[in-house]
Amino acid sequence: MATKSQGFLWQICLVLLFSAGVMSLDCNLLRHQQSKFNGYSLQLLQNMGGNFPLKCLEDKTAFQFPEKVLKPKFQQHAKMAIHEILQQLFGIFSRNLTQTGWERTKVGSFLNGLTLQTERLETCLPTKAGANILRLKKYFQRIQDFLNEKKYSTCAWEIVREEGQRSLGEAANWEQETI
Numbered sequence: 001m002a003t004k005s006q007g008f009l010w011q012i013c014l015v016l017l018f019s020a021g022v023m024s025l026d027c028n029l030l031r032h033q034q035s036k037f038n039g040y041s042l043q044l045l046q047n048m049g050g051n052f053p054l055k056c057l058e059d060k061t062a063f064q065f066p067e068k069v070l071k072p073k074f075q076q077h078a079k080m081a082i083h084e085i086l087q088q089l090f091g092i093f094s095r096n097l098t099q100t101g102w103e104r105t106k107v108g109s110f111l112n113g114l115t116l117q118t119e120r121l122e123t124c125l126p127t128k129a130g131a132n133i134l135r136l137k138k139y140f141q142r143i144q145d146f147l148n149e150k151k152y153s154t155c156a157w158e159i160v161r162e163e164g165q166r167s168l169g170e171a172a173n174w175e176q177e178t179i
Contacts, residue, residue, distance in 0.1 A: 034082070037117045038172035042165060044110040048102045049161050056155035063142050063163050069132035070170055076125070081132050082171045083121045088140035089164050090114040096152045139167075 069081040094111055143160055150156030 034117060034121060035172060037113060037120075038082075038168055041110060041113045041117065042168040042172055044106065044113060045161060045165050045168060048106045048110060049100065049158055052158055052162060053155065056158050059150065059153075059155045059159055061146055061159060063139060063146070065163075065167055065170060066132070066135040066139055067170065069135055070173075077132055079121065080125055081136060083118060083125055084133050084136045085167050085171050086114050086118045086121070088136065089167065090118065092140065092143060092147070092160065093164065096147070097157070099152055099154050100157045101154065102157075 070078050090111060093107065093114075097107060143163060147156050147160060
């Protein structure tokens, strides 16, 4: 009887070891996939609205992206920051787009890409959030406040789209550097 229990225990241990190996392999591969997805999303965001309208230059605002959030001591904190960037961009670009004139299919593709990236990244994140997330939330709140203040005008959206490109570009650059 003891040998059957020991055999069963060994099987459980082997399954757990194998699962841990597979999970870490997926997270290692995810970094490369995430870089591709961020580049793809950046391209979609650039193509959503075309060239930046010159009439909107007077509305430009410095939102001050917190670049330090992607230069933490631990890679896991940077992954959490990228996850937060993706979630915040999804939240901003999924509402009040009536004045943008952007094609709905392009916006939908962009949002679907963000959702896919976010879901894949969630599988490799630690459960505890870092202080950098608060900095990102404040940054994206400034963007949201700007949109509200400008009543979601076309120019406000173009400026936010440009800022979204910057934050996605920062995320993609970090991932390129770490691959």
